[in-house]
Amino acid sequence: MTSVWRTSGWILLGSALILALSLGTRHGFGLFLPPMSAQFGWGREVFAFAIALQNLIWGLAQPFTGALADRFGAAKVVFVGGILYAVGLALMSMADSPATLSLSAGLLIGIGLSGTTFSIILGVVGRALPPEKRSMGMGLASAAGSFGQFAMLPGTLGLIGWLGWSMALVALGLLVAFILPLVAMLKDRPVPVAVGEQTLREALHEACTHSGFWLLSFGFFVCGFQVVFIGVHLPAYLVDQHLPATVGTTVLALIGLFNVFGTYIAGWLGGRMSKPRLLTGLYLLRAVVIVGFLWAPLTQTTAYLFGISMGLLWLSTVPLTNGTVATLFGVRNLSMLGGIVFLFHQLGAFLGGWLGGVVYDHTGSYDMIWHVSIALSLMAAALNWPVRERPVARLQVQPVAL
Numbered sequence: 358m359t360s361v362w363r364t365s366g367w368i369l370l371g372s373a374l375i376l377a378l379s380l381g382t383r384h385g386f387g388l389f390l391p392p393m394s395a396q397f398g399w400g401r402e403v404f405a406f407a408i409a410l411q412n413l414i415w416g417l418a419q420p421f422t423g424a425l426a427d428r429f430g431a432a433k434v435v436f437v438g439g440i441l442y443a444v445g446l447a448l449m450s451m452a453d454s455p456a457t458l459s460l461s462a463g464l465l466i467g468i469g470l471s472g473t474t475f476s477i478i479l480g481v482v483g484r485a486l487p488p489e490k491r492s493m494g495m496g497l498a499s500a501a502g503s504f505g506q507f508a509m510l511p512g513t514l515g516l517i518g519w520l521g522w523s524m525a526l527v528a529l530g531l532l533v534a535f536i537l538p539l540v541a542m543l544k545d546r547p548v549p550v551a552v553g554e555q556t557l558r559e560a561l562h563e564a565c566t567h568s569g570f571w572l573l574s575f576g577f578f579v580c581g582f583q584v585v586f587i588g589v590h591l592p593a594y595l596v597d598q599h600l601p602a603t604v605g606t607t608v609l610a611l612i613g614l615f616n617v618f619g620t621y622i623a624g625w626l627g628g629r630m631s632k633p634r635l636l637t638g639l640y641l642l643r644a645v646v647i648v649g650f651l652w653a654p655l656t657q658t659t660a661y662l663f664g665i666s667m668g669l670l671w672l673s674t675v676p677l678t679n680g681t682v683a684t685l686f687g688v689r690n691l692s693m694l695g696g697i698v699f700l701f702h703q704l705g706a707f708l709g710g711w712l713g714g715v716v717y718d719h720t721g722s723y724d725m726i727w728h729v730s731i732a733l734s735l736m737a738a739a740l741n742w743p744v745r746e747r748p749v750a751r752l753q754v755q756p757v758a759l
Contacts, residue, residue, distance in 0.1 A: 365485040365494070371542025372478045372498045375435060377505025378536055379442065379473040382529050384506035384613060385513035386411075386462070387589040388606065391596075392522040397453065401593065405714025407458045408589050409707045412581065414467030415474075416703020422471045423480065423696030424557065427689070431481045432540045438472020439536035441465050446530035450523045473536055475499070476699045479679045480692030481543055489628065491683055495676035496624010503620050503672060506613030514606050555751070560690040563751070564697070569633075569685060569744040573678055574701040576636060579737035580674045581705030583643065583730050587612075587667065590713040594723050598655050608664035615668030623673035624680075632677040632684070633744035639677075640741065643670050644734035651727055684746050705733075 390404045397403075426434045445465030452458040471477075479495050486494040516525035555563065564570045592605025626635055650663040679695050686694055709726075716725050 365482075367542050368481060368485045368544055369494060369497060371539050372482055373501030374542075375473060375536050375539050376475070376478050376498055376502035377508070378533055378539075379470065379505075380502040381505025381507075381509030381613075382442075382446070382513075382533055383466075383470060384588065384609065385510050385529075387592055387609070388510075388513055388517060389522050389526070390589065390593060391602075392517065393452075393458075396522075399455070400714070400718050401590075402711075402714040402718045403455045403458070405589060405710050407455070407462045408585070409709075409711035409714075410459050410463030411467040411470070412585055412703045412706035412710060414464055415470045416581075416700040416706070418468050418471035419476050419696035419699045419703070420693055421696075422468075423476050423692035423694075424690075426477050426480055426692040431477050431692070432543050434472045434477055435543065436537060436540045438469045438477070439533065439540070440469075442469025442473060442536070443530045443534045445469055446526050446533060450526035450530070469533075471696075475502075475675055475679065476692050476696040479675070480688070480695060483679070483683050483688045483691045488684070492627035492632070492676055492680040493624050495680055496621050496627065499620035499624065499672055499675050500617045503613055503616035503668075507610050507617065508613075510606060510610045510613055514603075555689075557690070557693075560686070560694070563749060564686055564694050567685065567749065570682070570694075570698070572740045572744050573633075573681060574698045576640070576737040576740040577674065577678055577698055577702040578705035579640065579733040580678075581702035581707075582709035582733055583705075584671060584709075585706035586709035586713045586726055586730065589710050590717070590723060590726075593717075595655075595660055597723075600655070600657060600660065604657050604660055608660050611661060611664030612668040612671055615665050616671040616673070619669035619671060619673040620676060622669075624676040627677050627680050631746055632681045633741045633746055636674060636677050636681075636741040636744075637738045639670050639673055640734045640738040643667070644731050644738070646670065647727060647731050647734070681744065681746055685749060687748070687752055 386408055390401065393399070394401060394404055422434050422438065445461050448461035448465065449458065452461050478498060482494045482498050483491055513525065513529065516528050520528065588609065591608060592602065595605045595608065596602055623635065623639070646663065646666045650659065653659045678698060682695050682698060683691050713723060713726050717723055
């Protein structure tokens, strides 16, 4: 192990554990749709809207929590985010109406996620590692988040079966609270502001006038649409197709497991190849996988193959997208700029989660959304292709650390 990895090892470990807890808990929210909807007589649109709202709030809050982390360090932001996340889960356990569900699962958990997930944590990793190690470090941290999705999903299902959905949410809230002591491992310090260094307004202007920034953002919109639609609605879709409920849980677990390998491989490749071109390839492969899933006869085997294939592509976009932002604009405002790109991801997530429920309630089928997902994959592939992985002029003429 090199001195770089030894120095940053504790930061990477803390970042990985926080992502595993935060994303692992979130990955199982779709398992609460059937029991909550059945108990309160809700259509799928009610739960789908709350999760969609969660993703929207998460995205809207992300640039602001990112800016706070860039200026004051990530530890304070992650600590407050962990508190809001745990409180949101506790209140979700008592939700008995669409309004209380949206307040807890939507608003509070959405803000909590903005302080405990990718844009904040990968900003910590980006500042802790030199440019040549950055993509790999982001891949490792993202892979840990993926492992959390795999490991916690069967645990969440077991808690629901053992304790019921309400107490299962309380137990998850206690688990999320372990994020608070892990904050001490981050040791993140904001990059010192040098004399004459660009202001926040200048950083925003620089990014917003760069075509690559917007192409990455609109491409990331597609990622959000697909992962939330699949994460929330796939278990119900498989039950509708007369497969056992455990198949949906297993497929989501397989997505989480193989995403561990997918994000690590993406981070490794991102340090050796063009990250935008890799993104183009990933989105094209997603289209192929979804077409194959819809075309092939649906069995437990084909469902599991879909989970494995989609898992390899699931969050592989994250280290590549954040790594490209870091290459283009440096790490001084990485959490904020990554947060803006992530906002587009969450706008897509809002539409993917919500429209899945709306379309199902009106047509009795998810077919339309599956077809939209294929078309969006092709669009994202085209958007990422022209992005050039070249630092902005400011970084080329100044000897400032990336």
